Amino acid sequence: MYTMKSICDVLHIPYETLRYYCNEGLVPNVKRDQNNYRIFDDRDLSWLTSLQCLRKCGLSIKEIKEYLNLCLEGPSSIETRKKMLAVRKESLLQEIESIQASIAFIDHKQEFYDGVLSGTIKYTSNLISVD
Numbered sequence: 001m002y003t004m005k006s007i008c009d010v011l012h013i014p015y016e017t018l019r020y021y022c023n024e025g026l027v028p029n030v031k032r033d034q035n036n037y038r039i040f041d042d043r044d045l046s047w048l049t050s051l052q053c054l055r056k057c058g059l060s061i062k063e064i065k066e067y068l069n070l071c072l073e074g075p076s077s078i079e080t081r082k083k084m085l086a087v088r089k090e091s092l093l094q095e096i097e098s099i100q101a102s103i104a105f106i107d108h109k110q111e112f113y114d115g116v117l118s119g120t121i122k123y124t125s126n127l128i129s130v131d
Contacts, residue, residue, distance in 0.1 A: 001033075002040040011048055018048075026051060026064060028072060057088050 008015050021027055022038060027048065033039050040048075054064050067084060070077040115121030123130055 002045060004038055004040075007040050007045060007048065010045065011052060013052070021048070021051065024061060024065070026061070026068060028068065057092060059088060 002010070004015060004018055007013075008018055011018075022030055027040075027044060030044075031039050031041070051064065054067065059067065063084075067081060070081050070084070112121060116123045
């Protein structure tokens with residue numbers, strides 16, 4: 001069994017974040033010890049790891065609640081969950097494409113600046129006149 005603090009240490013999240021997740025109902029079936037402190041088992045830890053990943057994927061709390069509710073329905077909701085994740089994956093792939101284009105722009109500018117600094121390329125600007 002894990003305490004709130006030990007879960008936070010394992011997942012590298014602030015205590016307040018875990019408390020928020022619990023209070024928002026994002027950790028179903030939270031158990032409590034004899035002192036009424038929340039305690040977690042390996043299944044909770046596994047779910048919280050998945051929850052972190054869903055957040056990093058950009059799902060909102062509302063979307064995660066929807067996903068969680070589908071998970072709690074069991075196998076009958078697998079197709080719906082797959083579609084939900086596929087939509088998010090497509091969005092992430094578009095973000096990757098945009099980031100790659102930005103990196104390509106930076107690489108191009110760096111090569112240009114290196115050429116100007118080495119004297120192999122004449123400096124030009126779209127913003128100022130250079131004689």
